Amino acid sequence: MKLFGFINFSLLLFVTISLSCTDFQTAKYSAVLKYWCGKPYIPKNQLIKNLNQLKLNINQCNKKTSCLTNKNEPNCTGTLSSETPPTIRLPPTSDPVPLIPNLGNGYTVMFRNQPYLSTDLVGSLLVNLNNTISTISVKALLHDGSEILAITKIKHDGNSIELPFSLTPIKPKLEAHEVKILFYIEDMLAHISYAKLYVLPVGPKTVKIDRLYGGILTSTNETIFPVGPYVDIGGWLEKGNIQTNLQTLKDQNFNIINPDPPYPNISFIHQMFQAADAIGGIYIQFSFRHDYTDIQKVINQVNQFKNYSSLLTWYIADEPDGENWTNRSSAVFEAYDVIKKIDPYHPISLTLNCKYSSAFYADATDILGTDVYPVGVNMLPCTEYCDVCGCDDCIGSVTLDIPKRTQQYIKDLTLIGREFIIKWMALQAFYDQNAWWERAPTSQEFSVMWHISIINGYKCLMFWRFPFFLDHSVIDQIIDLSKEIKELSNYLLFMPQLSPSHIVISPDNDIYVGVWMSKNQNKFLLIVVNGNKKLSVNFRITIKDLICLGLLPGIGRIDNETNIKVSIENGVFEGNLKKYGVGTFIFEKTLINRAYTDCYDIQASRE
Template sequence: MKGFTVLPTALAALGIFRSAFAFNAPPGVLTWCGKAYEPTNASFNPGGQFNYPKPQSAALLYVTVEPRYSIFLESDGGGSFIVNAPISYIFGQSFNNVTYTNTDGGKRTLVPGPFTTLAIDIMVEDTGMLLVSDFVDVNSTGSLFSFSFSGLKARDKPYSISLYGTSLDGYQSYSATTEIYILPDRTDGGSAVKIDNLYGGLWVQNKKNNWSGWYAVYPSGFYTDANYIFQSPDNLYAYQDAGMTSINLVPDDTTFDYTTLDQYWDMMDEINLLNLYDMRYTYTNTTSVTEQVNMFKNRTTLLMWYTGDEPDGAGDALNSTKLAYKAIKAIDPYHPVSLVLNCANFYFKDYAAGADILFEDAYPVGINATWSKPFDTPCNATYGDCGCDECVGELEDVSNRLDTFAAYQAALETPSKPLWSVLQGFGGDGYWNTVPSEAEFLAMIMLSINHNAKGLSSWWYPSSAPIQTIMGTIGKILQASPVIDFVYGTNPVSKLAVKNGPLLDVASWTVGSQMMVGIANGNVVATNQEVTITLPATVTSVNTTVYGNANWAVSDGKLQKKGLDGLEADILIVNIAS
């Protein structure tokens, strides 16, 4: 695991870094993800399990509004809102599927009909300024409505926004709230980074584009040993030359050597290597957080702040990530805040509240998922630590964790946050017998992309040469057209139907008349059966093989290929029927 208080020497020799005493544990009991794991301790219910809301019997209309992007800049001139109005049985306000209209002839007889259209007004709450007056379809999601910044002064404080909606007959009414940031343009050399709240991608404005407009970045890189990078500029330049677009420099103790960090950050600014500034050891100290944010908030290659590193595993205070988040945002609204969650099901809502972007780090390669090798104890829902919380020890643990976090978010009455994958790039001791092979690492990348990860990082750099090479190779592909146009232009349709590929994971992204198809074979053994993939639209031809095997063909509107390589990973662009 990553960077916590080192336990006694015998455990440290095994490469195990674990928490001290968590808030939920009996006195003197060490835990991970809320569970006791030492042989001398008994199991107990860790608590913190996610509670899915109970569906109601009557349909509700769940109207929400949020800005298209997490921040706007004054020079954008205008922005847009995302309005959702789905029928729900969990969240929303009462819904009666009927509206009334008047008949002709002045009789004013009310005639019932279905409730299909909602009239909406979106306004600034404290002034009543009207930004949008329009209509949205009932049972729709992702509707966009533009507005002008005219009359809205750029400022660091967000504007409170309210949506008021009514049925066309005026008998049913709905409301929703959000906030928007309209920030002053950067004039201090710093970057601005916004999250696309519709598709989850990151957009940057900084020195690279001369602070004009925005460019998309699909971050891919490693958590890196800062001391290794700081040995020589050659190490930093080699890292970027390999194809990495982002970096997380990890201090070896509570803080960086700030003099050295400044020198290397100057180099990162020169080559536009985007930094996730790591405060893992100090994020619970808001005084230290404030000092660090003030030191680096004006860097042109600051991508985001990184606070809690597995706070759920360590059992940090439930409000710790939120307190750090508030401290950062009070100083710097221009950058997102991120953290990584390690546990499958331990106070997700509380820890996730302290970030704009959530990472998962299920590490499944070389583990025994049911028996702890370091502690010689079982692992289950209430006891034990096997290095990958409630995993099965297969590569799909990565995609399963992404799906689980997505499901948790969908069951919360708050907007969902983008998810990233932290990939296993280490092994050989402790819980993990082996370093992943190049094929295993590539499969975890493809599973992450297929399940809507909007960024990739890996623990640890330097890693094996094959892992470094494949991360750089895929990083270059993700950062360039046409792939970034698909992954940032829509969300994937995952878990598509496959014949003769039982462990084949397939997802698709449709933009216009083309579709990108991501293919990840979870089977390590090659097969020679004919594999058929049914996609959400009729395929007319294969346009491009962006990565992987070029032997896919089209038959009867579907993708087909004779046989699969073990752990095969492919990215295709196909043409689809209109």
């Protein structure tokens, strides 16, 4: 949910829709009852004539939902009516999960670095296996039956597997090739997956997605970790000189912006792109936020702006799952198809707000964004099924709510075979006492959310919204962190992140850890976050992959301290972080005894 300044958020974004629990389809309350993420809620600070009765009805809705999942609960006499949102499934866990078909079946496939061009010679297929079979064979066929990847035996080791293939026999065209991927166990066909393969004629500016490490390859052949704000057009960007304003944002270490509509006119948009092209190094996510339902307008704008070097992504919609929940007829699907036909050379993105909607919108985007705004919210009046408090199914924690949202997304996306979709995060850099958020994050809280997002695999960090109405300490923190990303990009975008199974953390309830290691184990990045907001914590991290490497020197940074000399011995790293403290450490192997390397090789072969 996004808002700004003193505009009443609930009046801007929420409309009444027809999804409802039993007792809400009455004229008496239809003018004031709203829905968000499929749940009824009472808009904050809105005058309601019969507030107590409305709250009673919402509580009754929650009770009936609970009855459906727990028949033995006292006073359960009714069930949900046929008007209950059909996309909500109520399993024994009581989680309101939308119905998601199990299409992935443990096999996830995607092509890396798409779209390919007619000048590219080699492509690569990425495969993830979530089953216990150690050895599987893979073959890939075009829709006409021609083979692009001969049957290849792969060994499941818990990591993504990359299989190169020649692009030369594939005819370039603007539409995607439908590719069938067949999986065999011994000689028996075990599973069939499908993936879209774009091999395009050389044409307009091209932006590619690295679906293995998550980076974006811009039209100027720069691989970036996008960092930047949603920008208020009317309140800031269009005032004064556009190029000067964009340069100001670049000087603050931002390399992407999302200008938030409405745009004043077409001429302004061209000037904005021209200024960004002239500056270089700052890219634009062009938003159809209020216009994606007007398909002709979408077509016209894509045709006008698709050839600018500074265009990074097309942003279809902001939180379409809020009002529309998981409505398959949502206009975002039509907009996605139309944009892809006109301009398959740029990725498409959108941002979701609801915890359980990712699998429904995965086919309407190339990049899946979400926003988690947990600071200054009061979650007490909210439940899983009724009411909205500014952060869907959150608890109001800067450390727990982002991992909670992420784990649900990954779980649902894996079920439908879309685990490789790139995920972007929009962070809270605002407050609005007229809506749900009583205060803004502190500089420490923002840093914690920032680094926990990176640890949870997000490959872009944006924030709502610029110009900032924040304490100077928070603004300085955002600028410093954006600069830090540039320093860490060579690790985050070019090295695999170790899965949690490779890392043992103590204590395991307050410490959050991410490790990125080069394939030859010569260097790695370690990020550690102390999620305890009251106490400093002594931590001990064991990185299984390094147990045989002995002493590995490096330099690191803890909070605002620089050049902290640290070392890791026998795969164990120990240290101390203050409350909400963050440490980033870079290690490089120098002269390691050959015996240690042999030890690692032996251990790896046994695994």
